[in-house]
Amino acid sequence: xxxxxxxxxxxxxxxxxxxxxxxxxxxxxxxxxxxxxxxxxxxxxxxxxxxxxxxxxxxxxxxxxxxxxxxxxxxxxxxxxxxxxxxxxxxxxxxxxxxxxxxxxxxxxxxxxxxxxxxxxxxxxxxxxxxxxxxxxxxxxxxxxxxxxxxxxxxxxxxxxxxxxxxxxxxxxxxxxxxxxxxxxxxxxxxxxxxxxxxxxxxxxxxxxxxxxxxxxxxxxxxxxxxxxxxxxxxxxxxxxxxxxxxxxxxxxxxxxxxxxxxxxxxxxxxxxxxxxxxxxxxxxxxxxxxxxxxxxxxxxxxxxxxxxxxxxxxxxxxxxxxxxxxxxxx
Numbered sequence: 001x002x003x004x005x006x007x008x009x010x011x012x013x014x015x016x017x018x019x020x021x022x023x024x025x026x027x028x029x030x031x032x033x034x035x036x037x038x039x040x041x042x043x044x045x046x047x048x049x050x051x052x053x054x055x056x057x058x059x060x061x062x063x064x065x066x067x068x069x070x071x072x073x074x075x076x077x078x079x080x081x082x083x084x085x086x087x088x089x090x091x092x093x094x095x096x097x098x099x100x101x102x103x104x105x106x107x108x109x110x111x112x113x114x115x116x117x118x119x120x121x122x123x124x125x126x127x128x129x130x131x132x133x134x135x136x137x138x139x140x141x142x143x144x145x146x147x148x149x150x151x152x153x154x155x156x157x158x159x160x161x162x163x164x165x166x167x168x169x170x171x172x173x174x175x176x177x178x179x180x181x182x183x184x185x186x187x188x189x190x191x192x193x194x195x196x197x198x199x200x201x202x203x204x205x206x207x208x209x210x211x212x213x214x215x216x217x218x219x220x221x222x223x224x225x226x227x228x229x230x231x232x233x234x235x236x237x238x239x240x241x242x243x244x245x246x247x248x249x250x251x252x253x254x255x256x257x258x259x260x261x262x263x264x265x266x267x268x269x270x271x272x273x274x275x276x277x278x279x280x281x282x283x284x285x286x287x288x289x290x291x292x293x294x295x296x297x298x299x300x301x302x303x304x305x306x307x308x309x310x311x312x313x314x315x316x317x318x319x320x321x322x323x324x325x326x327x328x329x330x331x
Contacts (some may be wrong), residue, residue: 001046002043002044002045002046003045003251004018004019004045005008005244006043006045007036007039007040007043007045009057010039010042010043010306011032011035011036011038011039012035012252013032013035013036016074016116017032017036021033021036021037022036022040025159028055030159033139046204051198054123058115058209059115059116060089060090060091060117061090061091061092061093061115061116062081062085062091062092062093062116062117062118062119062120062298062301062302062305063088063090063092063093063095063111063114063118063119063120064078064081064093064094064095064119064120064121064122065095065097065104065107065108065111065114065119065120065122065123066078066095066096066121066122066308067096067097067099067122067124068096068098068099069096070096071243071245072244072290073243073271073290074122074144074290074292075290076288076291076293076294077122077144077290077291077293077297078092078094078292078294079290079291079294080151080292080293080294080296080298081294081295081298082294082298083291083294083295083296084294084295084298084299084302085144085298085302086129088302090117090298090302093111095107095111097124099124100124101124101125101126101128104124104127105126105127105130106124108127108130108131108134109130110154112134112137113257113261115178116138117138117139118138118139118140118301118302118304118305119134119138119139119140119141119142119297119301120140120141120143120294120297120301121140121141121142121143122142122143122144122145123142123145123147125145125185125186125187128147129178130167131147131148131151132140132148132150132151133250135151136149136298138305138307139150139301139304139313140152141153141154141157141297141300141301141304142154142155143293143294143297144156144188144214144293145186145187146187146317147172147187149315149317150315151315152300152304152314152315152316152317153315153317153318154293154294154296154297154300154318154320155187155188155318155319155320156188156288156289156293156319156320156321156322157319157320157321158187158188158189158191158192158195158270159191159192159194159198160195160239160322161192161195161270161271161286161322162191162192162193162194162195162196162197162198162199163195163196163198163199164195164199164269164324165195165196165199165201165240165268165270165286166195166196166199166203166205166240167199167203168268168284168324168326168330169238169240169266169268169330170199170205172238172266172313172330173236173237174237174238174266175205175241176205176206176208176235176236176237176238177200177205177208177210177236177237177238177240178209178210178229178233178236178238178239178240179193179196179207179208179210179239179240180209180221180225180226180239180240180241180242180246180250181193181209181210181242182217182242182243183217184299188190188271189242192242192270192289193209196209196240208229208236210225210228210229217242217244217245217246218226218243218245218246218249219245219248219249219252220249221246222241222245222246222247222248222249222250222253223249223250223251223252223253224249225251226239226253226254227252227253227257230253230254230257230259236263236265237264237266238265238266238268238330239254239265239266239267239268239269240269240270241267241268241269241270242269242270242271243269243270243271243272244269244271244272244283244285246269247268247269247272247283247285247329248269248279248283249319250267251281251283251329252266252268252280253329254263261328261329262281262328262329262330262331266284266329266330267283267284267286267329267330268283268284268286268329268330269283269284269285269286270286271285271286271288271322272285272286272287272288272325274320276293281328281329282327282328283314283327283328283329284324284325284326284327284328284329284330284331285324285325285327286322286323286324286325287322287323287324287325288320288322289320289322289323292320292325296318296320300316300318
């Protein structure tokens with residue numbers, strides 16, 4: 001394998017001149033640079049990116065820690081991160097924790113000792129101290145879930161989603177609005193509940209909800225919770241679910257009970273993606289700007305990484321809005 005010395009020998013220059021030419025750190029005469037590049041091509045020289053990164057203090061690599069890549073919102077966020085990072089020449093490493101705090105802890109400890117410049121994380125909330133400690137060594141950006149206000153974040157206004165969802169269903173004539181949520185230990189679900197409760201109180205309606213402590217609740221959970229709501233409240237006329245997966249389970253449960261959507265019960269998802277439009281009965285949802293969240297987080301992290309040593313960037317918090325897409329499930 002060719003070395004920097006080999007390139008220098010073939011181009012009849014010093015090693016330092018080759019280094020300056022390849023790294024563009026200072027002026028090298030065009031003729032000399034052309035000779036060096038010709039030598040690089042002839043020898044098929046591949047620079048040691050890792051060594052260069054260590055010397056420069058940057059590896060041009062970001063780590064992305066997410067709970068479950070198969071959840072559409074997280075795959076969209078990952079896509080946005082990767083696109084934005086690649087614009088600035090950064091690579092991304094993806095870690096899928098399954099929303100398991102122990103797996104997250106092991107992964108974070110490996111990452112802090114690895115060759116990365118920073119971390120973007122949708123955390124479980126179980127490793128706050130560790131994440132805060134890592135942030136003293138490299139920048140950490142929170143996405144979707146904000147557990148520590150001292151760390152920069154890109155999130156969505158979940159409380160507003162819960163509030164607006166109730167009002168949308170109320171305008172559709174619904175008065176018995178049930179909520180299928182998820183663990184209140186996760187900020188997005190706790191905030192959605194706050195919005196739901198505030199709207200229910202303003203409209204003088206009864207609060208009807210069911211939730212569990214499992215952190216990742218999908219279609220099966222939505223199915224079971226819907227059956228529980230139907231058994232407990234025979235007059236329910238609308239169901240708000242935390243995400244599209246729950247929505248699919250909920251609509252299946254309603255179908256199995258012979259209840260028509262939207263004629264008898266309307267269903268609305270508070271975390272939607274475009275796939276909701278492809279269901280047999282398309283699902284009304286508040287769609288989160290997943291790719292934009294990812295792009296903003298990547299941009300925020302890269303700015304922090306590239307900030308001059310000794311001038312730590314200020315903590316930033318960006319809150320984006322979701323967009324309501326009304327479809328067949330509430331029409």
